Each structure stands twice: as structure tokens, then as C-alpha cells.
Amino acid sequence: MNSLTLVISSLLLRAAHASPASSPVSISYSVLIATSIALLVTAVVVKKKLSAPQEATSPPRACVLQCDEAQERLAEASTQQLPVNAAVTLKEPKNGHNSGSVRSYDGDSDTYEVELVPNETVALKSSQLQFPKVSGLFVYPIKSCAGIQLDEAQLTPKGLLHDREWVIIDGARDKFVTQRRYPKLALLHPKLLPSTDAAQVSSLVLTAKGMPELEVPVVNTGEGKLRVVSVWKDKVEAVDQGDAAAEWLDTFMGEEKRGFRLVRVRDGFTRHTKPKYAPGHSTNFADAFPFLLALEESLEQFNTTLKTPVPMNRFRPNIVLRGSPAFADEHWNCITIDGFQFRNVRPCARCGMPSVDQATGEVHPEREPSRAIVRERNGVLLGFTDGKGFEGYFGSNMVLEMKGGNANPPRLAVGANVKVLTLKTEVVA
Incomplete structure (x- = not known):
């Protein structure tokens, strides 16, 4: 009772x-x-x-990755470069249009039916269409410092080799620091000195205008102080790279001196990506995911919304492509680059760092283009699932699935062909 x-x-x-x-x-x-x-x-x-029967509620989303192994293998074996509904660019305008959407493909004749506008389609040979290719590769050895442009880069599950392998920390708190608070970090240009093992480096060289170069020999696990570094909510084991590097950083930062230390991720340490987005994957000191991909056409279109155009380095991508309509990558699900399979995790939500001029280390007085990104490309406006009205998106976070490709170790080069196997059924932010 x-x-x-x-x-x-x-x-x-x-x-x-x-x-x-x-x-x-x-x-x-x-x-x-x-x-x-x-x-x-x-x-x-x-x-x-x-x-009474209760209204069913959707369980929390376990993982946003969309996988269809059978469909992906069929697409990989086909000569079709872009799937149905993919956006495509024409080499020459047709009926006043230079882009459209794939509606069908005939493998025997290698012909695509492309819808230019609703109810207006044309048949075009693949030779009449543009397909994406790698136009730029960038690695950022020290998180939040200047990048290095490469003609060729080695692939690893954690990103391009040596990408975000080092980070500068506030030594008193063992917490990572970035351009968000210290925009001057954009002026620190690291260089890598290779070792006898092509997959490793012997030293990291710190360079900045007005500062003497400092060669910092790599301090490996067991040779230096082990620190547990905070990167957002993650705890990452890292090896301190010594007092000489710390003194150089304090001098470089000048009035903002805080006892900075340079650390390198511990060999063998695994920092897992969030299970909701990319279970089974890992990264070094990147904010969240191992690869960031962007399109040149996206930047060109976005720049039309700005008073002053900005270069691609404001967005700090690893892989830059050319040959697709602007922001087409947001709808790609599974792609191959030179045969290596990548999966698109989510569109990249941008912080305030695009407002830092990478050539001067100064923040735009009106916080542009960061404000424009939110204004023009927020998650609500774009219709992304779970998209936020206060977040702007540019580029796509990717993971490498290490399927396919012939190089050993796996490598990408500028000019590599990109094939889109499948599109997303929904874009989850």
C-alpha cells in the first residue's frame, strides 16, 4: 500500500x-x-x-560516423569519381552554369548526367568535369605555431608525420597555450632536422624574427622530465624538451613571460578522439582530430563576404584540395586520396584563431574573419544536425582508415587524385 x-x-x-x-x-x-x-x-x-504507453524518445547518438562497407567497396572498384548527388564543377560553362549535381553515371561511356538547375540536365564526359586534387600539404610541428608547407608528407593514424607533436605549455600549470591567448605564437617558425631514420627528426629548430635560432635536440621518453599536460579535457603524457628551449620561449614572449616550457608527446602515448565522433582513432596535440581538410574554392567564396580577403593559413588545414565546388567537402562521407581511405567526421567549428594575422601575430580589431564565419556559416543557417547558431564552420575534420594505397610507409603528394566514394546522409556538427 x-x-x-x-x-x-x-x-x-x-x-x-x-x-x-x-x-x-x-x-x-x-x-x-x-x-x-x-x-x-x-x-x-x-x-x-x-x-499509458509513453512516447518513444531517441537514445543518445552513440557515434556520428556513417559507414557502409559494401557500398564503399563497390564505389572504390568503379571508375565513377563522384557519387550521385555530389556537387561537381564543369571545366567549361554549360548553358551559363559552371557547376551542378551528379544525377547518374554510365560506366561504359564514362559519362555523367549532371543537373545544372532543377529539371535541366546535361550529359558530360568525365573529361569535361573537374575532380578534386591535392593542392597543398601542411604540417604544424608545434601546436599553434607557424606551419611548414610540404610537397609530400607521410601519413600516420595520428595525422601527417610530426603534426602537432610538440606543444608549448604554461609550466606552472602544465596547461597548453595557443594563439587564442598568445597571438605572437604565429611568429614562431619551427624547422625539422631529419635523423638517419627518415621517419624521425633529430632536432626541432626554433626560429623567429629578432631571435637567434635555437636547435633543440629531441628529448625522448626516459631522457627528460615526464609531464602530464592538459589539452582541453584530456591529459596527455609528454616529455619536457629542456631548459634551453624554455629560456628561448620566455625571451621570445617578452612581457608575457610565464615560465613557458616546450614538450613533446610521449612516444607510444595514445590520446583517443571522442568516441561519439571517431571511436578507435587518436591524435597528438591537435584540438580534436588528426586531419583538417579544406577546399581552395571554399576560401574563394568565403572571401567574397569579407572587406579584406584572408589567406588559407588563417584556417591551418593539413590537406588542401582544388577542383570542387565551394564547401562540397562538408557533404562527403568516405573519400580516398591516392588510394588511402579517409572518413569525414564533422565540419570544423572555428574558434577565434582565424582572426590572428599569421604574418604579423596581431588580432584583427574587429575580430574578422571569425565574426563573418559565424554570421555566414553558422550551424543553424547551414542546417547541420546539432549545429549551433554561435559556431561557424570551415573545413572538415577527417580520420585516416589506412585502407588502400600502395606506398610503404604511406605518403601523400601534391597533385594526388581524390575520389569521393559516398556522401553523408546527414551532416552532424
Whole structure:
């Protein structure tokens, strides 16, 4: 018997023993009866609600990755470069249009049916279409410092080799620092000195205008102080790279001196990406994912919204492509680059760093183009699932699935062909 039933029973018993004639307050009897009936009715209603079928609610999304192994293998074996519904660029305008959407493909004739505008399609040979190619490769050895442009780069599951392998920390708190707070870091240009093992480096060279170069020999695990570094909510084991590097950094930072230290991720340490987005993958000191891909055409279109155009280095991508309509990458799901399979995790939500001029280390007084990104490309405006109105998106976060490709170790080069195997069924931010 529950508590509500006990209360009702008690009130009814009191009402039954009360006499309207003998009671000094004649209204008591009526109040007890009315209260008992009201509670009884309430109990019946509550019971009906509890026993009624409840509206089903969607369980929390376990993982946003969209995989269809069978479809991907069929697409990989086909000569078709872009799947149905993919955006495509024409080499020469047709009927006043230079882009459209793939509607079908005939493998025998290598011909695409392309919809230029609703209800207007044309048949075009693949030779009449543009397909994406790698136009730039960039590695950022020290997180939040200047990048190095490469003609060729080695692939690893954690990103391009040596990408974000080092980070500068506030030594007092063992917490990573970035251009978000210290925009001057953009002026620190690291260089890598190779070792006899082509996959390794012997030293990292720190360079900046007005500063003497400093060669910092790599301090490996077991040779230097082990630190547990905070990168957002993650704890990353890293090896301190010595006092000489720390003194150089303090001098370089000048008035912002805080006891900076240079650390390198511990050999063999695995920093997992978030299971919701990319289970089974890992990265070094990147914010969240091992690869950032962007299109030249996206930058060109975005720059039309700005008073002053900005270069691609404001967005700090690893892989830059050319040959696709602007922002087509946001809808790609599974792609291959020179045969190596990548999966698109999510569009990249941009912080305030694009407002830092990478040539001067100064923040734009009006925080552009960061404000324009939110204004022109926020998640609500773009219709992304879970997209935020206060977040702007540019580029795509990718993971490498290490399927395909012939190079050993796996390498990418500028000019490599890109094939889009599948598109996303929804873009989840």
C-alpha cells in the first residue's frame, strides 16, 4: 500500500466515525469527504497516466560516423569519381552554369548526367568535369605555431608525420597555450632536422624574427622530465624538451613571460578522439582530430563576404584540395586520396584563431574573419544536425582508415587524385 492510499484510507475512516449532528463544527464532515474524493480521483488519474504507453524518445547518438562497407567497396572498384548527388564543377560553362549535381553515371561511356538547375540536365564526359586534387600539404610541428608547407608528407593514424607533436605549455600549470591567448605564437617558425631514420627528426629548430635560432635536440621518453599536460579535457603524457628551449620561449614572449616550457608527446602515448565522433582513432596535440581538410574554392567564396580577403593559413588545414565546388567537402562521407581511405567526421567549428594575422601575430580589431564565419556559416543557417547558431564552420575534420594505397610507409603528394566514394546522409556538427 503506497503513501497516497494510506492518506485516503485515514481520511475516509475519520469521515465515517464523524457525526454531522454531534460535531461542533458541522462543516468538518463535508470537508473530509470532499478531500477524500478529490485524492481518490487524483490517484486514479495518476495511475492511468503511468500505465499509458509513453512516447518513444531517441537514445543518445552513440557515434556520428556513417559507414557502409559494401557500398564503399563497390564505389572504390568503379571508375565513377563522384557519387550521385555530389556537387561537381564543369571545366567549361554549360548553358551559363559552371557547376551542378551528379544525377547518374554510365560506366561504359564514362559519362555523367549532371543537373545544372532543377529539371535541366546535361550529359558530360568525365573529361569535361573537374575532380578534386591535392593542392597543398601542411604540417604544424608545434601546436599553434607557424606551419611548414610540404610537397609530400607521410601519413600516420595520428595525422601527417610530426603534426602537432610538440606543444608549448604554461609550466606552472602544465596547461597548453595557443594563439587564442598568445597571438605572437604565429611568429614562431619551427624547422625539422631529419635523423638517419627518415621517419624521425633529430632536432626541432626554433626560429623567429629578432631571435637567434635555437636547435633543440629531441628529448625522448626516459631522457627528460615526464609531464602530464592538459589539452582541453584530456591529459596527455609528454616529455619536457629542456631548459634551453624554455629560456628561448620566455625571451621570445617578452612581457608575457610565464615560465613557458616546450614538450613533446610521449612516444607510444595514445590520446583517443571522442568516441561519439571517431571511436578507435587518436591524435597528438591537435584540438580534436588528426586531419583538417579544406577546399581552395571554399576560401574563394568565403572571401567574397569579407572587406579584406584572408589567406588559407588563417584556417591551418593539413590537406588542401582544388577542383570542387565551394564547401562540397562538408557533404562527403568516405573519400580516398591516392588510394588511402579517409572518413569525414564533422565540419570544423572555428574558434577565434582565424582572426590572428599569421604574418604579423596581431588580432584583427574587429575580430574578422571569425565574426563573418559565424554570421555566414553558422550551424543553424547551414542546417547541420546539432549545429549551433554561435559556431561557424570551415573545413572538415577527417580520420585516416589506412585502407588502400600502395606506398610503404604511406605518403601523400601534391597533385594526388581524390575520389569521393559516398556522401553523408546527414551532416552532424
